[in-house]
Amino acid sequence: MLVHAAAGGVGSVAAQLARSLGAAAVYGTVSTKEKAEYASRFGYDEVFLRDGFPDAVREATSGRGVDLILDPIGGPTRLASFEALAPFGRVAVYGEAARHPDLHLPVLPVWKNNRALTGYNIGDLSRRDPEALRRHALAALGLVASGAVRIDIMAECDLADAAEAQRLLEAGENTGKAVLRVGR
Structure with missing residues (x-):
């Protein structure tokens, strides 16, 4: 798995959650070396600078890529994420921090390379399926209460x-x- 913005509020928790759920390898991206040092405290195998991350991910995974990428950034980072996916991998969008215009995603490369795009929007989920949001929150907070996940x-x-x-x-x-x- 790869987490963009690995030093942020979600990123600092995402690696811990992934580990508690059995992830074998967790990578992150950040914008600066200082943020890479900070993020490395949360269980990441490696933290890469965002520039050139697809090559770094492929190298770290012996060319395979990752199964899941969490992306709160958007824009060119989101598009480049597809290059770092393993077959049947997916990019999960949960934000648009860079405030780039929406992507015009070419579908043929997604299809031909067995890749997927999905989203997680807590506002929509709270309106349309509050029970699902409740289950997700209780599961995450249970890991925090048990000490398996630390919120910094x-x-x-x-x-x-x-x-x-x-x-x-x-x-x-x-x-x-x-x-x-x-x-x-």
Whole structure:
């Protein structure tokens, strides 16, 4: 498995979740060397700089590629992700952090190389199947409660400072999870 934004809030948890579910190898991508050092604390086999990651993944997997890529980035990163997939691998989209225009995905290469694209949107799931969202949340929180997964809170902001917290997220300057304090 490969996780883009491996040093972010989701990325710092994703490797741990994958390990607890039996993943044999977990790789990540990040934008800087500093973020690679941070992400390596969460169980990644290797963390690559995002530039040139398909080649790095193929090298790390002896040319096979990975079965699953988690992508909150979008744009060129999402398109390049298809180059790092093993047969029957899939790219799972759960965000659009880079705010690139939507992809015009050529379908023939996806089909001819046995690849897939899927999505996970928590807002849609909460509206259309809240019970499924509940099950997913309880399973994930159970792993946190058991100690199998650790959430690394790197920033706490007062609710009044939500705009600054959002700015940090949009600028890609964060590592780990940023949380807003509500009340005391």
